[in-house]
Amino acid sequence: MLILDAVTAGHVAVQTAQRLSETRKKRDTGLLSSKEIKEWAGKCTSCEACLRTCPVDIHISDFMKDAKEGNFASFVDAKELCVGCMRCDYACETGIPITHVMDSAARNYTENYVGNVRMGRGPITDVEIRNVGRPLVFGEIPGIVVFAGCSNVPNSEREIAVMAEEFLKRNFIVVTTGCAAMSLGSYKDEEGKTLYDKYPGEFDAGGLTNLGSCVSNAHALGAAIKVAHIFAKRPLRGNFEEVADYIHNRVGVVAVVWGTYSQKAHAICTGLARWGIPVLYGPSGMGYTRLLVGRKDKPETFKGFDARSGDEVILDMCPDELITIAENMEEAIVKIARNVMRPNDGAKGRVIKISHYMDIHKKYFGTVPDDLHLYIRNEKDIPITMKDEVMAILEKTDWVEKAIPDPTMVERLVRK
Ligand code: SF4
Ligand code: SF4
Structure with a gap:
């Protein structure tokens, strides 16, 4: 029945x-009994067809050998790694319902x-945008x-939670959708709390907003x-270019896609990039x-205009990537x-952003970023507590102060 009201x-x-x-x-959970699990496990021929198809290389036949002997404990390790794609079920020519056996054993x-x-x-809503728009546009x-x-991908629940919390603690606005939103609801800290228990749901600094499904x-973007x-x-209406230009030059949004599956996901990401929003894939991307x-070795590729003077200028190299990959969580952060x-x-x-960038780089890589000179426009951009350290770094480069344009492309x- 279609309900229109x-x-x-x-x-x-x-x-x-x-x-x-x-x-x-x-x-009824429908889980198999111990006897049924052992019976299915006994049928495994160790052909490794499931291993060859498993995106996270789970050695299912080893677990089946344990299960045949009545030892189910090791299946918990498999469950923690398993991403639930069910490819193994389809690959097993013996017809073992592998994921069901795994669920039942664990x-x-x-x-x-x-x-x-x-x-x-x-x-x-528009009201929420009015509350945060100005501080967002000025950084x-x-x-x-x-x-x-x-x-x-393995450990994605923990990694998404660690990444999200790093930015929530730093007063970013964090929003989430689809499977990532569910991952954040599944991962619990030592006290059994999810990030939803710990951070408010407002679309505001330090808030964690679940927008809904992946749609x-x-x-x-809206x-x-x-x-x-x-x-x-x-x-x-009919103004894609100017709106994308505004977002690219003024609205500090980054989308993180930690685990990619379909062409639809890539289509969404390229769509975001077209609007000037950088997209960061996890390793599976x-x-x-x-x-x-972007070609940071070729500053001329970042050419734009100062909307006040009309001068052609080299814009700040940020964002310097519109679709990119991080090989691990640390690099992503x-x-x-x-x-x-x-x-x-x-x-x-910019002071706030530079201090987060330096702090995060030191925390995860143990060093100061080697491209810092690209993002400091003049001395006012330098966090006061880091001034001596930053000036010493800048002196070793060809850094010169530059004017801040009213940027547009x-x-x-x-x-x-
Ligand atoms: S359902 Fe789990 S065990 Fe089976 S192929 Fe996918 S990730 Fe591997
Ligand atoms: S595909 Fe089936 S029979 Fe082959 S190793 Fe995996 S579980 Fe065993």
């Missing part, structure tokens, strides 16, 4: 959820796998980090577009084989901190 649809959805909740509480793990996900809330809220993607990635529309009065990385910088950052905002936006 929104209020009726809301009533039906709530009542359906309430009724199903009782059924779910009573449901019964305690499976039955206690309960998360706590904040409700997906849909689009960011005082250091940025928005969007965690999306299929989370189908809601559009709402993350928030950036609304900043351009509300603050710069850029018309929305390697399969897409196409990146958009550093890249996020760098790619939230924007040519339009005010001095106060669209010549018709020059006001002169």
Whole structure:
């Protein structure tokens, strides 16, 4: 039945959820008995067809040998690595329902796998954008980090949570969608808390907002577009170029796609990049084989205009990547901190961003970034507590002070 009335649809959805909740509480988990697990495990021929197809190289036949002897404990390790793609089920010519055997053998793990996900809330409202737009455009809220993607890599739950918390603690706005949002609801700290338990849900500095399913990635982009529309009065209709120019030069958003699965995911990411939002893939993004990385060795490729004077200028090299890959979580965190910088950052905002970038680089790589001179426009951009250290670094480079333009890459936006 198609319900077109929104209020009726809301009533039906709530009542359906309430009724199903009782059924779910009573449901039989359907897990196999120990005898059934041993029987299935006894059929394994160690052909390794499942291993060859498993994206995370789980040695299923070893676990089957243990299970045949009645030892199921090792399946918990397999469950922690398994990304649930079910390729092994299809690969096994003996017909062993591998994932079902795994779930059943790790019964305690499976039955206690309960998360706590904040409700997906849909689009960011104009009122919320008005509250954060100004500090965002001038860099005082250091940025928005969007965690999306299929989370189908080992340890992705923990890694997404560690990355998100690094930026929540630093007062970034963190938003999430789809499987990444569920991962954040599954990973718990030593006290059994998820990030949803620890951080508020507001779209504001230090808030963690779940936008909804992966289709809601559009709402993350929508928030950036609304900043351009509300603050710069850029018309929305037929005005892609000017809005993308605004986002690219002023709105410090980075999308992190930690686990890629489909061509749809790549289509979403290239869509974000077209709007001037850098996208960072985890290691599995390697399969897409196409990146958009700036040539920092060729400053002339960052050419644009000062909208005040009309002069052609070399814009700040930030973001310096629009589609890129991080080989591990540490590299991703550093890249996020760098790619939230924007040519339009005010001095106060740039100071905040530089101090996070330096701090994060030292924390995860143990060194000061070697490209710092590219992001410091004049002495006002240097965090006061780091001044001596930064000046010593700058003196070893060809750094010279530069003016801060009103940045644009669209010549018709020059006001002169
Ligand atoms: S379901 Fe798990 S064990 Fe099976 S192929 Fe996928 S990741 Fe590997
Ligand atoms: S594909 Fe089936 S039979 Fe072959 S090793 Fe895996 S579980 Fe055993």
